[in-house]
Amino acid sequence: MTETTTAPSGPSGPLAKILTPSRASGLRTSGTTLASSLLAVIIALGISAVMLFITGKDPVTAFTTIIDTAQNTDKLLEMMRRATPLIFSATAVAIGFKMNIFNIGVEGQYLFAALMAAEAGSHISLPGPLHIAAILAVALISGAAWAGISAFLKVRKNIHEVISTIMLNYIALSFIQWLFNSFFRDDSVEGLNIKTTIIEESGRLPDLVEGRLNSMFIIALVVVAIFWVVVYRSTFGFKLRASGYNATAASTAGISATKMTVIALLLSGAVAGLVAMQSVLGETHAYGPSATPIQLGFAGITVALLGRNHPVGIVIAALLFGFLDSTSAQLQLADVPNSIVKVMQAIIVLTVVIVNEAAVRRTNIKTAERARAELAAGSGA
Amino acid sequence: MSSTPAVELRGIGKRFPGVIANYDVDLNVRAGTIHAIVGENGAGKSTLMKTLYGMQEPDSGTISVEGTERRFKSPGDAISAGIGMVHQHFMLADNLTVLENIILGSEPGRRGIIDDTQARTRIEDIMSAISTDLDLDMPVSELGVGERQRVEIVKVLFRGARILILDEPTAVLVPEEVDELFVTLSSLVNDGATVIFISHKLDEVLQVSNDITVMRQGTTVAETTPENIDRSGLAELMVGSELPSPAGRTSDIKDDVRLNVENLTVMGVEGRPAVDGASITIRSGEIVGIAGVEGNGQYELCAALLGLMPSTGTVTVDGADLTKATTRQRHDAGLAYIPFDRHREGLMLNAPLWENTLLGREDEDQFGKGPLVDAASIRAYTVDIIKRFGVLTPNETTPAFALSGGNQQKLIVGRTLTTNPGVLVAAHPTRGIDVGAQAAVWDEIRRARDNGMAVLLVSADLEELLGLSDSIAVMFDGSITATLNPDDVTASELGSYMTGAHEEVAS
Numbered sequence: 014m015t016e017t018t019t020a021p022s023g024p025s026g027p028l029a030k031i032l033t034p035s036r037a038s039g040l041r042t043s044g045t046t047l048a049s050s051l052l053a054v055i056i057a058l059g060i061s062a063v064m065l066f067i068t069g070k071d072p073v074t075a076f077t078t079i080i081d082t083a084q085n086t087d088k089l090l091e092m093m094r095r096a097t098p099l100i101f102s103a104t105a106v107a108i109g110f111k112m113n114i115f116n117i118g119v120e121g122q123y124l125f126a127a128l129m130a131a132e133a134g135s136h137i138s139l140p141g142p143l144h145i146a147a148i149l150a151v152a153l154i155s156g157a158a159w160a161g162i163s164a165f166l167k168v169r170k171n172i173h174e175v176i177s178t179i180m181l182n183y184i185a186l187s188f189i190q191w192l193f194n195s196f197f198r199d200d201s202v203e204g205l206n207i208k209t210t211i212i213e214e215s216g217r218l219p220d221l222v223e224g225r226l227n228s229m230f231i232i233a234l235v236v237v238a239i240f241w242v243v244v245y246r247s248t249f250g251f252k253l254r255a256s257g258y259n260a261t262a263a264s265t266a267g268i269s270a271t272k273m274t275v276i277a278l279l280l281s282g283a284v285a286g287l288v289a290m291q292s293v294l295g296e297t298h299a300y301g302p303s304a305t306p307i308q309l310g311f312a313g314i315t316v317a318l319l320g321r322n323h324p325v326g327i328v329i330a331a332l333l334f335g336f337l338d339s340t341s342a343q344l345q346l347a348d349v350p351n352s353i354v355k356v357m358q359a360i361i362v363l364t365v366v367i368v369n370e371a372a373v374r375r376t377n378i379k380t381a382e383r384a385r386a387e388l389a390a391g392s393g394a
Numbered sequence: 395m396s397s398t399p400a401v402e403l404r405g406i407g408k409r410f411p412g413v414i415a416n417y418d419v420d421l422n423v424r425a426g427t428i429h430a431i432v433g434e435n436g437a438g439k440s441t442l443m444k445t446l447y448g449m450q451e452p453d454s455g456t457i458s459v460e461g462t463e464r465r466f467k468s469p470g471d472a473i474s475a476g477i478g479m480v481h482q483h484f485m486l487a488d489n490l491t492v493l494e495n496i497i498l499g500s501e502p503g504r505r506g507i508i509d510d511t512q513a514r515t516r517i518e519d520i521m522s523a524i525s526t527d528l529d530l531d532m533p534v535s536e537l538g539v540g541e542r543q544r545v546e547i548v549k550v551l552f553r554g555a556r557i558l559i560l561d562e563p564t565a566v567l568v569p570e571e572v573d574e575l576f577v578t579l580s581s582l583v584n585d586g587a588t589v590i591f592i593s594h595k596l597d598e599v600l601q602v603s604n605d606i607t608v609m610r611q612g613t614t615v616a617e618t619t620p621e622n623i624d625r626s627g628l629a630e631l632m633v634g635s636e637l638p639s640p641a642g643r644t645s646d647i648k649d650d651v652r653l654n655v656e657n658l659t660v661m662g663v664e665g666r667p668a669v670d671g672a673s674i675t676i677r678s679g680e681i682v683g684i685a686g687v688e689g690n691g692q693y694e695l696c697a698a699l700l701g702l703m704p705s706t707g708t709v710t711v712d713g714a715d716l717t718k719a720t721t722r723q724r725h726d727a728g729l730a731y732i733p734f735d736r737h738r739e740g741l742m743l744n745a746p747l748w749e750n751t752l753l754g755r756e757d758e759d760q761f762g763k764g765p766l767v768d769a770a771s772i773r774a775y776t777v778d779i780i781k782r783f784g785v786l787t788p789n790e791t792t793p794a795f796a797l798s799g800g801n802q803q804k805l806i807v808g809r810t811l812t813t814n815p816g817v818l819v820a821a822h823p824t825r826g827i828d829v830g831a832q833a834a835v836w837d838e839i840r841r842a843r844d845n846g847m848a849v850l851l852v853s854a855d856l857e858e859l860l861g862l863s864d865s866i867a868v869m870f871d872g873s874i875t876a877t878l879n880p881d882d883v884t885a886s887e888l889g890s891y892m893t894g895a896h897e898e899v900a901s
Contacts, residue, residue, distance in 0.1 A: 247765050248756045255753055258742035265702060265731065265739040266754030267722030377744075377795070382415075382450075384788050384796035 049372035050319075050326075053365040054333075060364070061357045070349050078347045082340045089336075090225040096328075096335030098288045098306065100233040102313025103331055104240050105156075105285035107322040109174075111244055112257035112277050118163060118178025119285040120310025121185030122156045126286030128189050128209070129155040131293045131300035132197045135210035144216040148294060149287070156286020157279045159185060164278035168271050174278065182310075193302065208301035218294035227295030234328070236284060241324040253277055285310065319362050321369065334358060398461040400425040400557050400588035401446065401477075406455035408441055415441040418613050419455065423557075423605070428579055428589045430599040432632055433609035434828040439592050442609070443559055446590075447479045448472035459557070478555025480546045482562045482826070483737075486534045493517065493530040496549045520551045524581040538689060540571030544578060557588045564598055565826035568687050568854045569889060576602050594632070594828045596625050608632055629829065647864060648678035651713075652848035653729075653817040658707035660694040662872075668694040669705070670872040676817065676848040681839075683863030683880070684852045687892050691872040692852045693734055696819050699850070700724055700731050712816050725754060728816030732806060732823050734852075736799070740806045743795040747787060748776040750794050751809050779808035784834050800827030807835050811842050818842065821852040836862065856885040870894045 062072035082088045102119050109116035116122075130152035137147055162181060166172040199210045221228050244250040255263040256273045264270045288309050289300075297304040316334055320326030341354040399422050406419040416438045423429040433439050445452045448466030457464050459475045466472045469479070486495050493510075496517055503509040514530065521527060526544050534542060543563060550558055560579075564572045579589050579602060593599050599606060600620045608616040608631045616631050623631075653676040662668035669691040676682045686692055698705035701721040709716045711727045719727065733739035741750055752761060752772050761772045776790040783804045787797055794802060807823065820839065824832040839862070843849055853859050859866055860880045868876040868891040876891050883891075 242766075246767060246769075248762050248767050249765065251749070251752060251756050251767055254745075255742060255749075255756075258745050259738075261738050262733075262740055262742060262753065264721065265700070265733055267720070267725045268754075268756075269720065269722070377793075380793060381796040384792050 049368045050321075050365055053368040054361055056368070057357065057361040057364045060360050061353070064356065065349065065353065070353075074347050075344060075349045075353070078343050078349070079340050082343050083336070087225065088339050088343070090222055091339040092332060092336040093230050094226050094291070094335070095338045096331040097227070097230045097233045097291045098309045099312055099316045099331035099334055100237060100328060101284055101287040101290075102309050103316035103320060103327045104237055104324075105281045105288070106313050106317040107320070107324075107327060108240065108244070108253075108281040108284060109277055110257075110317060110322045111250075112253045112273060113260070114274065114277050114281070115175045116160065116163075116178055116278065116281045116285070117175055117314065118160060118181050118185075118310070119281075119288065119313050120308070121178070121182035122159045122282045122285035123288035123310055124189055124305065124307070125159045125185050126152040126155040127289035127293055127305050128193060128197065128300045130286070130290070131209045131212065131298075134212040134216045134293070135299070138213055138215060141215045144213070145218055145294060148212070148216055149290065152286040152290055152293075153283040154286070157283040160278045160282020160285065161275075164275045167278070168274055190302070193300070197300070199299070205303060206301065208297065208299035208304055210299065212293070212298040216294070217298055218290075220295065227291050229291040229295055232287070232290075236287065237324045237328055240284075244324075249276075285313075288313070315358070315362050319365050333361070398425065399423055399458070400427075400460060401590070402456075402458040403442075403446070404456045404458075406442065406445060406452045406457070408445060408450065408452050416445070416452070416612050419609075420614055421607055422617070423588060423590060425460070425588050426583050426586055427604035428583055428591055428602055430591045430593060430603035430606045431609060432592075432594055432596070432599055432606060432628065434594060434632060434830055437609040437632075438612040439609055440561075441612075443479070443561060443590075443592060446472070447477060447559060473553055473555065476554060476556040477559065478550030478553060478557070479559045480543065480550055480561065480563060482565060484542050484546055486542060486545060488535040489533060491531050491533055492528050492537070492545055495534055495545055496530075496552050498549075500553050517548060517552060520548055523585045524548075524551070524578050526578050526581075538571075539566050540568075540574060543567070543571075543575065547578065547582075551587075556586070557590065558582065559590045559592070561592050562594075562826060563591065564593065564595055568892075569856060569885075570687065570893070572598065596628050596632075596829075600625060600628070632829070646844070647680045648846065650678045651675055652678050652711065652846075653850065654708075654710045655699065656708045658695065658698055658705055658709065660691070660698045660703055660705045662694070667872050669698060671707070672869075672872075672874050673707075674850065674867065674874070676850060678846045678848055679843055680864045681843055681849040681851055681862050683859040683866040684850065684869055685856070685859050685866050685888055685892055686869035688854060690869045690892075692821070692869055694872075695869070696731065696734070696821055696850075696852060699819055700729065722757075725813075730810045730813055730815030730818050732810055732818065732820040734821040736802055736806055741794045741802060744793055746791045746793055747780070747785075747797075747805060748773045748790045750805060751776040751779060751790075753809070755809070755813065775812075779805065779812060783808035783838065784831075800831030803827050804831055804834060807838055811838055814842075815847060817848045817850070819850045819852075822854060823851070824853075824855065824858060856888055860885060860888070868892060 062076070065072040065075055102123070105119050106116055130148050133151040134144070134148040137144065139147060159181065163174050163177040166177045167174050193209070197209045199208055202208055218228050220226060221230060244253060252263070252268045252273055255266070255268055256270060260270055289305050292305055293300060312334065316330045317327060320330035337354050337358055341351045344354065345351055401421065401423040403419055403421040406416055408416040419438070419442055431439055444450050446457065448469045448471045451467065457466065459477065464475055466475070487498065490498065493513060497508070497513050501508045502512045502516070517530060524547070526548070528541060528544060528548065534545060537545065547558070563575060567575060582589055591599070591603060603620060606618050606620065606623070606628070607614055608618070608628065610632060653674065655672060655674040658669055658672045659667050660669040672695060674682060684692055684695070694703060697703040699709060701719060701724050711724070711729050714727050716724050716727055716729070737743060742753060752767065755761060756767065761768050761775070773790050779785065780787060780790060785801050785804045785808065787801060797805070803823070810818065818839070823839065824835050827835070839849060851859065851862060863880050866878045866880055866883070866888070867874045868878065870892065871894065875894070878888070878891065
């Protein structure tokens, strides 16, 4: 050391030099996320191929079938149709995840909302758009109300939301069955296909592509866009994320944990209320135990995980799951069992989680080292 | 004493893309000594210790342990070479007992059955060798900071370490615990172990070490011994400038009361009051220090003032009664807080600095565009804080975890003081940060004080308390047991008040 430098007191010379290259760090992080997700999907496909081979199926045929499906417009529309409820479901889960709240109760919330919205929709008659808006409003409010029970229990009785939302799923199923059988069932319909009274024409959301894809897909994309703006750009979203990053620091900074918990769960429940709206508004125009799709709430947790709770990630993950679902019929024709698709979905999620965890750790370590090293070099310059 | 050095580093270099973190580092640690490594944050101490503990491989240079050249690819390699690390942030499982924590990861026993008796005997041996005593069956959650640290030390020794690296071990301790630690360290070296002690507290280094190596800007700049150098000489080697001092109490205390606390009581977990009827009045331009051994109600006092814990009694700021106010309403009334634990209470470590600046200030009009965050404005504001408070960081988008403790603290101080608070509750504002950052934080607090801010200063650093405070209140067992004039009291007298030895209340 020949120079006599004083302790660096501000980001003058050396720091100015450093400022430019590191600006890219945000981009670099999302690049890493995308790359690692792609890598995970490729690894998952590899594992699936091995599995197919072991079970005596021909992986080449299976993958050819998948690729063929991807070139079929009808199948792509089918993919979007199947992705629609998953986008709502995953967004509902992601809203909770953003502040470390685990809403496992999307299943119960959306089924309750579906019944209430279908029933309410069959009783009201309003001009078209208003009728649809009213049904959507009932769905939003019903979903939020059901999730609100968990919010109340968490805030007032200190009951963890994982426990209350899971339990409320069971309660929801029984409660819905009772409501349906006792009050809401359309007695004129007999047999297996029992439903609530069919909603009038004015309360039906038109298809985007006749018979293939309902406009609900557009609403799903709009909701995701709103989710992005609210969570990543709004002051409210900042408070939500701050509570998720570090709840203690957030409350020390005066952000009320109670208030944020309640709002997050209500919002999550409201979005969950939209999950079955494609079915209610666009397909069956009613609620029915066998007509309304089930299990989408749990699938939403997986999709949110795969999409890393990010709006873009959620859309991509939902489309991927929708695509894999839509290939299952085709695969069965090619003598590949339907269950292989579920297994592939599970493998993809597991590998994405593992690969991402590794990537995030590596990025974090590198970021920290780079920052320290840049400064060490900066002050020595 | 053997002539073979316990650790010998020659020409260690470590570069990261485009930069050099360590270069030409030479270190010679004699066996059976306490060897201090001093330097400011960012001087390369952490990089060097990571290299020695196998957390990263150096690009150049050699590492020899007890005469044998080694290459460490992982901490496991370093551990098997007899090197152990006591981290600054303890790595203990709270709900396990002391014994379970010590043996965790190297449980003695066979076929999956832990040999409790063997473990106990070995731990008792280790503890008697370093003349320390721990209740092995107590859950770690019930231990104080000093005891937790001793658990860490015993744990490292249990794994067979002969060379211990202690990273800023005194940063979290009160004076009494520091003395106990030094007794433990002396026993360790008497027992043949070697201690590498990383610190920037110069008095402690001079008191406890046999040899001192000074690092600056990525390399070792000097080797010396406590006999050959004094505090200011060491400081000059370290920072290349004079040692800052907290002194300079020229404050002009006005008449207007900014913070008035009357009969504040906070109930503790066991039904005993954690704060028992505390009354404090702070005027404009005044700094009131709170002295006390940690855990005597200081945290609860601050938490209650900020509305983070339920309490009885009254709190007024600038005449406004805040007794029933929420935390945010208290912030808005001009009550600001530099928290005890910056990682737990102050920062979102994974978030960029500008989001950390926004924390607590997100509702201010200047940072919002309607319901949206005005990112450009808060980022520009953060850049200003970075410049004004000398936060060393590549830029405002760097995540908080990438900064050194001192720079994290400077950001918190900046975020807090730029709200121009009327009353500042500052808890350990310079804990665990280097001398340069310490001076900067003191300067900023003094400047705000001179502009009329009232300060409640909680600190374990007696020098800081005596230097900055206009009066010092001693907290013992939840009560304010004495109010002292810093001009009339020495650090050792203050220490005896803190342990409850003095009971009378001075005027």
